[in-house]
Amino acid sequence: MTEGLRERKKRQTRRRIADTAVRLFVERGFDQVTIAEVAAAADVSVNTLYNYFPAKEDLVLPPEEASPTRLADIVRERPPGRSAAHAVLDRLRAEVRGRERIVGLTEGFGRVLEMMRAAPTLTARLEDLAGQMTDALAETLAEETGAAPGDPLPRAVAWQLGCCHSLVYAEIGRRTAAGEPPAAIAAAVLDLLDTVESLLGERLLTYAVRKDR
Structure with missing residues (x-):
């Protein structure tokens, strides 16, 4: 099935948020970076970030890559x-x-x-x-x-x-x-x-x- 425009944009946004978060975490440490700072750097709202990543740890260990199954x-x-x-x-x-x-x-x-x-x-x-x-x-x-x-x-x-x-x-x-x-x-x-x-x-x-x- 061909990926639609909306799905592609969502995937790109998700990847941008995760990549931004990991960059900040590597630069300053996981515990020293807030969710608000990640959202601002990724140019999304905090609510949007939480829609993609319900927990801060998910930014580093996303469920699709770190799945219990x-x-x-x-x-x-x-x-x-x-x-x-x-x-x-x-x-x-x-x-x-x-x-x-x-x-x-x-x-x-x-x-x-x-x-x-x-x-x-x-x-x-x-x-x-x-x-x-x-x-x-x-x-x-x-x-x-x-x-x-x-x-x-x-x-x-x-x-x-x-x-x-x-x-x-x-x-x-x-x-x-x-x-x-x-x-x-x-x-x-x-x-x-x-x-x-x-x-x-x-x-x-x-x-x-x-x-x-």
């Missing part, structure tokens, strides 16, 4: 013949190869990462988000496999895949903080994903394989 969505979207584990590994590899924004492999992300680590509310949200992702994935796996209530297997699988996901972000963060360029980080993380896959057991790698539709 991210892992569950990845698994639900996998093609026939792919397991839950391979779906997650496939998506992470694609995002790393593409040096996508969602995994932090863009130029200048190092300063953004420093800003986020210095803001307690942002680090707390990231920790909470990881738990929510695992919970949502466990529910999806239990539903898809028809697991009995109380069966620990879906949660155990979700926890391991959540750990793999967190490890990738932690490695990108560590290397970014050390000043490595995105291309070098991407290569190292792809090697890490190969190592992770080689360590995962056959039971996990073949769990919840999607049947032909």
Whole structure:
């Protein structure tokens, strides 16, 4: 479907607000910048800003990029013949190869990462988000496999895949903080994903394989 003029303008406004906010947060610190200052710099009203971003933390961690259903969505979207584990590994590899924004492999992300680590509310949200992702994935796996209530297997699988996901972000963060360029980080993380896959057991790698539709 072709994007209409109104939708395009809304998307552009949303991106302008977010980019303006991150620039100010990086320059002065997350806690030192007010919503009113972000709105003024982005040339929108405070009410308009809140229509796009209900919480200040959303300006840095927008729900569409930092969604609690991210892992569950990845698994639900996998093609026939792919397991839950391979779906997650496939998506992470694609995002790393593409040096996508969602995994932090863009130029200048190092300063953004420093800003986020210095803001307690942002680090707390990231920790909470990881738990929510695992919970949502466990529910999806239990539903898809028809697991009995109380069966620990879906949660155990979700926890391991959540750990793999967190490890990738932690490695990108560590290397970014050390000043490595995105291309070098991407290569190292792809090697890490190969190592992770080689360590995962056959039971996990073949769990919840999607049947032909």
